[in-house]
Amino acid sequence: MKDFIRHLAEQSRLDVIPVNKALDDALTHLDNMLAGIAAALQVEYIGPQVGVEILNAHAMVIRAHEWLIHQPSWSMKICSAIPEANYRPEWPAQGASRLRKKLIVKALPEFFAGYAAAVRQAGKADTTSGQRVIVLDQQFNHV
DSSP states (O other), X not given: OOHHHHHHHHHHTOSSOOOSHHHXXXXXXXXXXXXXXXXXXXXXXXXXXOOSSTTOOEEEEEEEEEEETTEEEEEEEEEEOSGGGTSOEEEOXXXXXXXXXXXXXXXXXXXXXXXXXXXXXXXXXXXXXXXXXXXXXXXXXXX
């Protein structure tokens, strides 16, 4: 298992998650890795809520985001989950606030379980990238 995945999996099980350079680096690596996987699979997935607000106004979403104007690209972003926003991307995981980063890390087991299910449902579990998602689900959820 890659060190940053091991680090995030361990952190996701803690009661108190320290937000520091190691966590930021791990989230940056995760963001880069998921961009490649998401582009290869092209399976949309609306993941867990990571809102610090009472209304759960943000979610972890994989889709072709228009992060740069007129240049949609597949990735996982933290998106506005209010209906009017249509899951507009607001931050990469590493760009979220300190409080939200803790929620993102805590949500990673649920995120990978759901993403693996979406990949299976799309019939892409046997692809190289599909297998990577299934392994990530196992790393976060089958200790």
